[in-house]
Amino acid sequence: MKKSLLENIHTPKDLHLLSQKDLPQLAKELREFIINIVATKEGHLGASLGVVELTIALHYVFNTLVDQLIWDVGHQAYGHKILTGRKAVFHTNRQLGGISGFPNRAESAYDTFGVGHASTSISAALGMAIASRLQGDLKKQHIAVIGDASIAGGMAFEGLNHAGVSKANLLVILNDNAIGIDPSVGALKMYLTNVKKGTQKQDNIFEALNFDYSGPIDGHDIDAVISELERLKTVEGPKFLHIITTKGKGLRQAEKDQVKYHAPGKFDAKTGDLAVKSTEIQAPKYQDVFGHTIVELAQNNPKIVGITPAMPTGSSLKYMMEALPDRAFDVGIAEQHAVTLAAGMATQGLIPFCNIYSTFLQRAYDQIIHDVALQNLPVIFCLDRAGLVGEDGATHHGVYDLSYLRCIPNLIIFAPRNEMELRNIMYTAQLGLDHPIAIRYPRGRGKIIDWKQPFSKIEIGEALQLKQGENIAILSIGNMAYNVSEAIENLNVSHYDMRFVKPLDEKILHDICKGYTTIITIEDNGINGGFGSAILEFMALHNYKNTIKVLGIPDVFIEHGKVTELQKAIHLDPDSLRILIEGIVC
Numbered sequence: 001m002k003k004s005l006l007e008n009i010h011t012p013k014d015l016h017l018l019s020q021k022d023l024p025q026l027a028k029e030l031r032e033f034i035i036n037i038v039a040t041k042e043g044h045l046g047a048s049l050g051v052v053e054l055t056i057a058l059h060y061v062f063n064t065l066v067d068q069l070i071w072d073v074g075h076q077a078y079g080h081k082i083l084t085g086r087k088a089v090f091h092t093n094r095q096l097g098g099i100s101g102f103p104n105r106a107e108s109a110y111d112t113f114g115v116g117h118a119s120t121s122i123s124a125a126l127g128m129a130i131a132s133r134l135q136g137d138l139k140k141q142h143i144a145v146i147g148d149a150s151i152a153g154g155m156a157f158e159g160l161n162h163a164g165v166s167k168a169n170l171l172v173i174l175n176d177n178a179i180g181i182d183p184s185v186g187a188l189k190m191y192l193t194n195v196k197k198g199t200q201k202q203d204n205i206f207e208a209l210n211f212d213y214s215g216p217i218d219g220h221d222i223d224a225v226i227s228e229l230e231r232l233k234t235v236e237g238p239k240f241l242h243i244i245t246t247k248g249k250g251l252r253q254a255e256k257d258q259v260k261y262h263a264p265g266k267f268d269a270k271t272g273d274l275a276v277k278s279t280e281i282q283a284p285k286y287q288d289v290f291g292h293t294i295v296e297l298a299q300n301n302p303k304i305v306g307i308t309p310a311m312p313t314g315s316s317l318k319y320m321m322e323a324l325p326d327r328a329f330d331v332g333i334a335e336q337h338a339v340t341l342a343a344g345m346a347t348q349g350l351i352p353f354c355n356i357y358s359t360f361l362q363r364a365y366d367q368i369i370h371d372v373a374l375q376n377l378p379v380i381f382c383l384d385r386a387g388l389v390g391e392d393g394a395t396h397h398g399v400y401d402l403s404y405l406r407c408i409p410n411l412i413i414f415a416p417r418n419e420m421e422l423r424n425i426m427y428t429a430q431l432g433l434d435h436p437i438a439i440r441y442p443r444g445r446g447k448i449i450d451w452k453q454p455f456s457k458i459e460i461g462e463a464l465q466l467k468q469g470e471n472i473a474i475l476s477i478g479n480m481a482y483n484v485s486e487a488i489e490n491l492n493v494s495h496y497d498m499r500f501v502k503p504l505d506e507k508i509l510h511d512i513c514k515g516y517t518t519i520i521t522i523e524d525n526g527i528n529g530g531f532g533s534a535i536l537e538f539m540a541l542h543n544y545k546n547t548i549k550v551l552g553i554p555d556v557f558i559e560h561g562k563v564t565e566l567q568k569a570i571h572l573d574p575d576s577l578r579i580l581i582e583g584i585v586c
């Protein structure tokens with residue numbers, strides 16, 4: 001049996017002791033290591049398998065403690081983590097108290113820039129390269145590794161545009177596997193396909209942008225990659241290396257079904273077979289309630305269109321893309337464009353449902369204000385993955401939307417308590433609102449198996465009372481209502497699902513302020529500026545002096561872990577809520 005090479009690699013220094021001819025064997029072992037751990041601990045798989053050779057080559061050629069290596073998004077950086085001191089803890093990846101699923105400056109000196117959202121690497125690497133130049137360091141290398149879907153994001157173009165006129169010592173490596181989470185889209189994808197076929201009719205666009213372009217080369221040919229990196233190390237100014245790889249490389253099933261194996265959940269490390277799903281009937285995922293409901297609505301309303309920035313599978317807009325392909329648009333990693341595209345469509349009388357993960361909508365803040373709300377265009381924003389998302393952690397929790405949206409005039413903000421409420425607000429919104437609306441709902445499954453009930457209209461700004469009690473009124477928003485219901489099962493307190501953060505149900509709020517001594521608000525948004533703040537502002541405006549406690553996400557970044565674990569850690573789980581409320585009742 002061949003002795004393990006990976007066993008003796010703890011940092012890139014150990015890697016430098018290997019002979020280049022050993023590196024394909026190391027690549028094989030690194031792949032197996034990733035597969036074995038992700039098979040049971042879960043996480044992103046395909047992207048890391050695709051860059052195993054590139055990862056080894058980069059750490060072999062460069063001094064990555066000094067040279068600055070940035071992974072765009074960072075979901076492909078598992079090999080990098082394993083080779084840079086985290087092999088022994090890699091089994092804790094994405095778990096509570098374990099290492100992060102993305103590069104993180106607090107975790108390792110080899111993680112030069114925190115990532116998670118796409119298309120940032122070129123700007124960050126350019127910033128570092130300019131800093132090195134200004135500080136007289138002309139030797140340091142600055143490398144951005146970016147995927148074919150991420151390079152189509154607006155920020156990446158902005159970075160390329162600037163870099164091309166700088167003399168900065170920047171190397172952009174395009175890892176082109178022709179897929180994002182879902183197949184890549186757009187004219188740039190077509191251009192890259194033509195480059196690979198050698199049939200491009202136009203000038204090379206990266207050369208046109210003033211980059212020293214090389215490629216495309218086979219990114220799994222480790223010798224070819226090393227030799228090109230060695231050459232580029234000696235070239236000054238902005239350089240661009242185009243490599244071709246296969247997402248999921250080395251695991252047959254992952255190569256075959258690249259969408260599924262982007263983040264496949266548990267699977268058999270030997271066969272690649274996905275873990276067998278329980279046959280028990282389950283409540284639907286919120287994303288599927290959105291995906292099926294928009295098809296149902298759009299089939300009856302020809303004005304409805306759907307938009308997703310690169311998340312057709314994650315948002316389930318894929319159902320509409322299959323059923324009504326002319327009216328459902330995957331625009332690539334382009335949240336800003338998605339929002340303004342929706343605004344343009346709305347000016348022409350279409351009814352756009354613009355579905356964006358809460359965390360990624362942060363990218364398009366000005367577009368929401370300037371292009372949608374200021375013109376009061378009735379765009380329907382569906383914010384999936386609102387609240388804590390779990391193992392993706394701090395970069396991905398959707399815990400700011402209520403705060404960043406609430407201050408925008410004209411915007412209606414609704415958080416469904418359950419699947420039926422999501423369905424009914426979608427139905428209500430497409431009937432015609434005079435304003436844009438943001439509907440925010442969580443990652444994962446709801447609780448209602450029989451969710452496909454006939455539609456009913458929701459009155460805008462109307463809250464619901466869920467339980468009648470005395471002295472204390474608990475006001476929840478969204479599906480936090482479930483934690484509250486469980487917590488107060490045996491307590492004599494009132495519970496209201498406020499539903500709308502904007503406009504607030506002022507009538508019910510006046511009754512609450514007059515009828516209860518104590519008010520508790522609960523949300524899975526940051527406590528600064530969110531739903532609780534809205535209630536505080538209402539009370540201040542009307543001079544109510546009730547005791548009020550605002551519960552929500554504290555003013556710190558929340559790490560990764562299961563949602564239930566994270567809720568427990570910040571005392572938003574049913575048990576902690578019960579103890580807190582009991583303390584107030586007594």
Ligand SMILES: Cc1ncc(C[n+]2csc(CCOP(=O)(O)OP(=O)(O)O)c2C)c(N)n1
Binds near residue numbers: 047182
């Ligand atoms: C701003 C933003 N939008 C969407 C995402 C979700 N997302 C994560 S990875 C990914 C696809 C990345 O594809 P590519 O850059 O080609 O890398 P690959 O997975 O193929 O290695 C997407 C859309 C994100 N992380 N950030």
Ligand SMILES: CC(=O)[C@@H](O)[C@H](O)COP(=O)(O)O
Binds near residue numbers: 116314389392
């Ligand atoms: C890396 C990234 O941004 C995505 O892959 C994200 O992890 C998807 O999240 P969901 O699993 O919630 O769709």
Ligand SMILES: [Mg+2]
Binds near residue numbers: 149175176177178180
């Ligand atoms: Mg890709």
